[in-house]
Amino acid sequence: MIISIADEENLYSNILQGNLPxxxxxxxxxxxxxxxxxxxxxxxxxxxxxVPSAVIPKEYNFLxxxxxxxxxxxVSLVRTEDYFCDERLF
Numbered sequence: 001m002i003i004s005i006a007d008e009e010n011l012y013s014n015i016l017q018g019n020l021p022x023x024x025x026x027x028x029x030x031x032x033x034x035x036x037x038x039x040x041x042x043x044x045x046x047x048x049x050x051v052p053s054a055v056i057p058k059e060y061n062f063l064x065x066x067x068x069x070x071x072x073x074x075v076s077l078v079r080t081e082d083y084f085c086d087e088r089l090f
Contacts, residue, residue, distance in 0.1 A: 001077060001078075001079070001080045001081065002077075002078040002079050002080070002081065003075055003076065003077055003078060004075070004076050004078050005047070005048060005064070005074060005075050006070075006074040006075075008074070010046075011046060011047040011048055011070060011074060012046055012047070012048045012049075012050060013040075013045060013046035013048070013049055013050070014049065014050035014051070014060075015036070015049065015050070015051050015052070016052075017052045020033070020036075020052070021033070024052075024054070025054045037049075037063065040063075040065070041063075041065055041067065042067075044065065044067060044068050044069065046065065046068070047064065047065055047068040047070050047071060047074060047075070048062050048063065048064055048065070049062070049063040049065070050062055051063060
């Protein structure tokens with residue numbers, strides 16, 4: 001699916017790599033990273049959280065808080081597209 005999110009600075013927050021656990025790219029860090037994400041989600045402090053990608057250095061993932069009060073008014077569905085699952089990745 002393709003979505004649109006309002007481009008309003010107050011809706012976004014980010015986590016800097018320096019604020020993550022030392023070995024944040026390893027599976028061992030998963031419980032601590034999950035706790036960070038859960039705290040953000042439950043706090044409703046922002047609609048979108050920008051986090052560093054563990055797979056591709058210098059890239060980011062954007063997490064959307066579907067529980068945030070602005071979710072329904074600031075996020076809209078543009079269109080849906082078929083998803084192709086490339087079995088070579090598994």
